[in-house]
Amino acid sequence: MIKVNQLTKQYPKSSHPVFKDLSFSLDAGQSMALCGQSGSGKSTLIGLLCGLDSATSGEIILNNTSFHDLSLEEKSDFRAKFMSLVFQQVTLVPYLNVIENITLPSLYTDKKIDESDVDHSLKQMNLMSVKYQFPHELSIGQAQRICLIRTLITRPKIILADEPTGALDPPNAAFIFQLLTDYCKTNQAGVIIATHDWSLAEQCDHQLWLTPRDAK
Template structure:
């Protein structure tokens, strides 16, 4: 049986306005990603990888072209409707973590499941934080954690929402080798056990080559690569 299409774009283009004039970051991107695939996006710094990830996840609205997430056109939706779709389908690990500063590590991780009314939210969050090696930091606030620890809290939080598609922007960028390996293992475990589609930006060629597909971002275009 053919696999379901999780995400598709048609002529995806994105232009931002800056002080020096309009800047077209993405220039007509066409991709199709099937449910359960793992996809690495690689490319030079400033080539538009984070911009692309944010648009694909429905965090921001593209200026022209189409993005379809599980048969829902993101482009035509209001911010509220996009937020609902994100809640239903999407997990996101940000390059800069985006933890809530006034919440403890465990409260940050609990939030997505609590919002869904999950009575087991705290228990699940504890387990996830244990899996990323942070059992001893449950009640620390983000400012009391190192960059790598914050990254692992952000990863645990993304898992807590049990997303169908997990986007990760440089998920191992702030981690030492040991913690990097743990996180990679967790990402691919989730991919295999839950069929979660993984779409990640990375500079790590070893990680990129573990994915089913590699896409190379260059000059606003995305090409299939081979690592």
């Protein structure tokens, strides 16, 4: 599902690599927490795994596809077909209501989104009452859960989440973390979650600790 071989990332003006010769693998149906303090390279690794940044050396294989061999357009197509990203910041389009935000990915891929699936997800998260509201009318917790519904509704095979619970209170954070790990097992997906919270990280199948300038 996800395989990283001898990955090194060093920025041109830096005397030290963000990480060097990093290797790990993740099978379908498994989750991994990226752990470490700020500046340890968690967000950098997420950027490399999704193809928005390039490694100095090493290889990333996702769903049996080597990212090194893909063009920028092919990486974009791969993300649209197989991958979803989750961020700490709310990424809802302000002029679209909740249902329009959730179904937005259908405009850019060939994946059809059934409104009955959307309603089921909204009911599961106790959000049916905000179905036609706009982002500015939502609480942070509601908005983040809407982002998560949009992430999962297309049934991605790979989910990369960069501090998705960082702005949430403990109950909402635990709820979203549980949804991600449950989705992973139910859909045989690979899920990688960057987090500072060890109590959440230990719920994942694997934990990868990153330290500043090097990966351990």
